[in-house]
Amino acid sequence: MPSDRAPNAETAPDAVEDTTMWSLIGQAVESVPPQIPGVDDEAMRLCMTLHCATSLVFYDLSATLRRADAVAAPTLKLLLILYMYGEMESRDLIRLSGMSRAAASALLDKIVGQEMIERRLSERDRRTHVVTLSEKGRTAFVEAFTVYNARERYWAETLTRAERDQLIGLIGKLVNARLDDGNLRRRQ
Amino acid sequence: MPSDRAPNAETAPDAVEDTTMWSLIGQAVESVPPQIPGVDDEAMRLCMTLHCATSLVFYDLSATLRRADAVAAPTLKLLLILYMYGEMESRDLIRLSGMSRAAASALLDKIVGQEMIERRLSERDRRTHVVTLSEKGRTAFVEAFTVYNARERYWAETLTRAERDQLIGLIGKLVNARLDDGNLRRRQ
DNA sequence: CAAAATTTGTCAATAGATTGACCGTCAATA
DNA sequence: TATTGACGGTCAATCTATTGACAAATTTTG
Numbered sequence: 001m002p003s004d005r006a007p008n009a010e011t012a013p014d015a016v017e018d019t020t021m022w023s024l025i026g027q028a029v030e031s032v033p034p035q036i037p038g039v040d041d042e043a044m045r046l047c048m049t050l051h052c053a054t055s056l057v058f059y060d061l062s063a064t065l066r067r068a069d070a071v072a073a074p075t076l077k078l079l080l081i082l083y084m085y086g087e088m089e090s091r092d093l094i095r096l097s098g099m100s101r102a103a104a105s106a107l108l109d110k111i112v113g114q115e116m117i118e119r120r121l122s123e124r125d126r127r128t129h130v131v132t133l134s135e136k137g138r139t140a141f142v143e144a145f146t147v148y149n150a151r152e153r154y155w156a157e158t159l160t161r162a163e164r165d166q167l168i169g170l171i172g173k174l175v176n177a178r179l180d181d182g183n184l185r186r187r188q
Numbered sequence: 189m190p191s192d193r194a195p196n197a198e199t200a201p202d203a204v205e206d207t208t209m210w211s212l213i214g215q216a217v218e219s220v221p222p223q224i225p226g227v228d229d230e231a232m233r234l235c236m237t238l239h240c241a242t243s244l245v246f247y248d249l250s251a252t253l254r255r256a257d258a259v260a261a262p263t264l265k266l267l268l269i270l271y272m273y274g275e276m277e278s279r280d281l282i283r284l285s286g287m288s289r290a291a292a293s294a295l296l297d298k299i300v301g302q303e304m305i306e307r308r309l310s311e312r313d314r315r316t317h318v319v320t321l322s323e324k325g326r327t328a329f330v331e332a333f334t335v336y337n338a339r340e341r342y343w344a345e346t347l348t349r350a351e352r353d354q355l356i357g358l359i360g361k362l363v364n365a366r367l368d369d370g371n372l373r374r375r376q
Numbered sequence: 377c378a379a380a381a382t383t384t385g386t387c388a389a390t391a392g393a394t395t396g397a398c399c400g401t402c403a404a405t406a
Numbered sequence: 407t408a409t410t411g412a413c414g415g416t417c418a419a420t421c422t423a424t425t426g427a428c429a430a431a432t433t434t435t436g
Contacts, residue, residue: 043344063373158365177346185251
């Protein structure tokens, strides 16, 4: 039914209006690597699939938190770590957060301002602080994580238990092979 | 060698200084779900693994582009789509980008300013534009994507071909089961 | 013990992305 | 045809995260 919108069949891999972010992967992998010498289509498919899927899943998880008026995902991660350890030095919290030092430090500041985390200078090392989860922070974490995990289940339950284990194992292999590689680029 | 830094064995799941972003997953999955009723540890492990791995991989890929003084990853994605289609309406480019309309529109503006994309009003629909990859844009794309894909291969080559296919299949199953779910939260 | 190197937190500058609102344009329908 | 609703792009406001540089504290090394 679209007349003058039909794409040029020579250049376009497929009708663009029927293409989605997800179906784009297959088309891109078929059409791009043959045109550029040395490009590996399998690696491209793997990374593009991973990126696209992650984008869908974690946007959805974040939106779920927002809709529930809960803390945002980066905050949830800091609270989770602190919930595990109870009390720790901010250097470790920042390191484990996966964010850059500057970003984690700024976020921590904000959460301290919201009185969900208490912070005092460390006596052992005057460069760092000791941080503790406040009662308010503990409550906010449990509330948010309950909502968050319910949605995690929504995603996970499309796979069987065996498939989940397989997926986790494969991702684990991918990461572990590179983790102690000095070549890996990491956040500052 | 750490003396007074030994964590409290009752609250801490493990010595915090030996913990990494990656090993944190196992500890978190073991220690948090038992404390919060209704929390599903398998779903948590799956999502946390996915998130952590993706964060490592795509930070590394972006840093690879930066180090090579190539275009950034979001720009690369727009150029990739345009490279596939040659010429298309910006509405489709924006939709396929996976970003919000506002973000994609602003980014497109910037790339047009850099003369890597040409944009003219569409005659068919005066709300949208027709965008084309310029010669400069094509060159920038091929250069950047060559660097990017070489690094994708670095990640992908830790898996056998069968494992890669399996991983792609599992992620595909995860996403496809939810894609046409009206319940899915999407960007505006 | 002194000097050099590293660690930790923070600042400034920047870049990028989000939501929600708005306006002009197009499509559906009454 | 006129009205209603949907769509496409952009604006403003906000928020988050990044790098690179710096200072203070600590650790390592000579």
